[in-house]
Each structure stands twice: as structure tokens, then as C-alpha cells.
Amino acid sequence: MSERLSGRCLCGAVTFTATPVGGMHACHCESCRRISGGVSLSANCGDSVEVSGPLATYDSSDWAERQFCPTCGSGLFWRLKAGGMTMVSVQAFDDPGAFAFEDEIYVDSKPGNYAFAGDRPRLTGAEVEAMYAGGED
Ligand SMILES: [Zn+2]
Ligand SMILES: [Zn+2]
Numbered sequence: 001m002s003e004r005l006s007g008r009c010l011c012g013a014v015t016f017t018a019t020p021v022g023g024m025h026a027c028h029c030e031s032c033r034r035i036s037g038g039v040s041l042s043a044n045c046g047d048s049v050e051v052s053g054p055l056a057t058y059d060s061s062d063w064a065e066r067q068f069c070p071t072c073g074s075g076l077f078w079r080l081k082a083g084g085m086t087m088v089s090v091q092a093f094d095d096p097g098a099f100a101f102e103d104e105i106y107v108d109s110k111p112g113n114y115a116f117a118g119d120r121p122r123l124t125g126a127e128v129e130a131m132y133a134g135g136e137d
Helices: 030-036 125-132
Strands: 005-008 015-018 024-027 040-044 050-052 056-059 064-068 075-080 086-089 101-105
Touching: 015 086, 030 040, 030 064, 030 075, 040 075
Parallel strands: 024 101
Antiparallel strands: 005 015, 015 050, 024 040, 040 086, 056 064, 064 075, 075 086
16 A cells, blocks of 8 residues: 555544555554553554644653544554654544554453454564564553
8 A cells, every 4th residue: 555545533633644554453552452442453654644733742652652632532643753653543544444454463462352353463562572672652
């Protein structure tokens, strides 16, 4: 997928466009579950995100921050502070169904009372952190 897609928060105060790199990733880590109120489904949009409207920022770790609409609270972006990677909530895009479901990460943090059907890579937190030498908090 390389086209520019549009999205917004629930109340519409924040709108954005972005060009996703690849498909959808599910993160079961505690931080994503707490801030999203569910399972975080997101797509990496690199540095392509262009935002219109106010954003609130939560400094969630030494390497990343999370941004959300200050009016309605919609969680929109997970940004690597160093740049190069912005995970955008798939649910904020106008067409969340457009993304292929690529993988699940932090599966060892997933509560046991639900699971996604289907076959795809499922990585533990340690496996993810070994790949990126960082984490997603
Ligand atoms: Zn809003
Ligand atoms: Zn996460």
C-alpha cells in the first residue's frame, strides 16, 4: 500500500493524511491495551503523517510518545521520538478494512480470554525487542 489515506479522531477536531508502509499490526502490550481500551491495531506510516488540529502528547517511554485528541480522547499515533516510525491507529482511518493483517506482537502480554483467528506471525515482547533493540511502551 503506498497511496495517501485520510483519517480522523472521533469528534473530528483532528484530521490527518498518511501513507502506510505495509499492513496492520496488532499489539497486545499493556501500554497499548490501556491507552486504546482494547487491542491496538496500527500501521506504520513512517514520517509521512500530516496532521490538522490539536494533539495532546503522552510521554510513554524514553524512546516513544503517544498522541491523542485532547477533546474526544481518541488514541491516534505512537511515535518514535528519534523519528522514522509513526504507528497510526488503523481504526482512525476512514477505511480500516483496507489493511492486511500482518502480525501480532507482545502476544505474551495478551489476556487469555480472547484471541484473533487465522495464521500470522505472533511475536513475544522479547522477540520484538530483540528485533528493534527497543520496545513499545
Ligand atoms: Zn477528537
Ligand atoms: Zn503495544
